[in-house]
Amino acid sequence: MLGKTAGGLFWMYRYLERAENITRIVETGQRIALTRNQENDDEWASVLQTASVDLGYFEKHDELSSDLVIDWMLRDKDNPSSVMSAVTAARNNARQVRTALTHEVWEAMNGCWMRLRDALKRKVNERDLPHVLGLIRQRTALVRGATHGTLLRNDIYDFARIGTFLERADNTGRILDVKYYVLLPSAAAVGSQLDNVQWETILRSVSGESGIRMVYGHNPSPRDIAAFLILDGRMPRSLYFCAKKLQDNLGYLAHDYGSTATSHDLAVQLGKQMKERSIDEIFDGGLHEYIQDILIALGELSRQIEVDYRFYE
Numbered sequence: 519m520l521g522k523t524a525g526g527l528f529w530m531y532r533y534l535e536r537a538e539n540i541t542r543i544v545e546t547g548q549r550i551a552l553t554r555n556q557e558n559d560d561e562w563a564s565v566l567q568t569a570s571v572d573l574g575y576f577e578k579h580d581e582l583s584s585d586l587v588i589d590w591m592l593r594d595k596d597n598p599s600s601v602m603s604a605v606t607a608a609r610n611n612a613r614q615v616r617t618a619l620t621h622e623v624w625e626a627m628n629g630c631w632m633r634l635r636d637a638l639k640r641k642v643n644e645r646d647l648p649h650v651l652g653l654i655r656q657r658t659a660l661v662r663g664a665t666h667g668t669l670l671r672n673d674i675y676d677f678a679r680i681g682t683f684l685e686r687a688d689n690t691g692r693i694l695d696v697k698y699y700v701l702l703p704s705a706a707a708v709g710s711q712l713d714n715v716q717w718e719t720i721l722r723s724v725s726g727e728s729g730i731r732m733v734y735g736h737n738p739s740p741r742d743i744a745a746f747l748i749l750d751g752r753m754p755r756s757l758y759f760c761a762k763k764l765q766d767n768l769g770y771l772a773h774d775y776g777s778t779a780t781s782h783d784l785a786v787q788l789g790k791q792m793k794e795r796s797i798d799e800i801f802d803g804g805l806h807e808y809i810q811d812i813l814i815a816l817g818e819l820s821r822q823i824e825v826d827y828r829f830y831e
Contacts, residue, residue, distance in 0.1 A: 523615050524677050525829025530611035532681035534658055537604040539689040541654045543568050544591050546723040551584060562587045568696040571599050593638040601654055602638045605631050620668040630657035673774055676767040687760035688816050690724060694747055695809040717743055724755040744805060745797035757812060761789045779826035784819045
């Protein structure tokens, strides 16, 4: 496969995953804000921080408010990670690699862009926000469904999956880091009783509220939640699940191309880095430090994949 085609597939699905993740983060911020008796700007600051778009926001805005943050996250063209920017980038990449996609995938991607362009044509008011967020998740899910249902399981599918799981792992790591470490800034606080609403919304943001009850019952501890989102190989948005899928799909590429690339070795190391430590060992060494190491490793893996498969040639 040509490097540009591989890169187009990788970034198409990475941007598509980013659009959905941003939607989940906004919904989480809105749910937490609605549970507060008064306006809580700190929560919207953490929303920006989780998505790594806080610097750009404050370059453009002098104040912090829910309306401005939601608009920045959903539709602001100056924010390259806004939902509309991400969906547009995904569609542009899809158009460049259209011959590698099935008709169903292209139609789903193009339809997603058109529907969201119309829905985000103007500022979204609070009353319409749940509907718009639901629409974003629905339209991105249609692209993912068409992908799973129609794409041949070859290198095209592998690059699509690699982009998806790199972005998903990065998102879960950032949610854990911001929501856990920032809320628990001292070592003495780690593992203490937390606001149940905060944890419920965090789990909801990764569709984990039902799954964790099956594993840990109805009253999971903060340590249980961290273990679930980091180490559980059955949870499709956990760090380990994503790392395992990255290892698998890079392994399929190595088999198909007849050689193992450096990025495959990095993915294997990433999986080992997670499975060789228990949640107690992670807590003892510092959850923030652990998550930061994972995020750095994901960044290195992403850069190495671009080098190994010559995305820009």
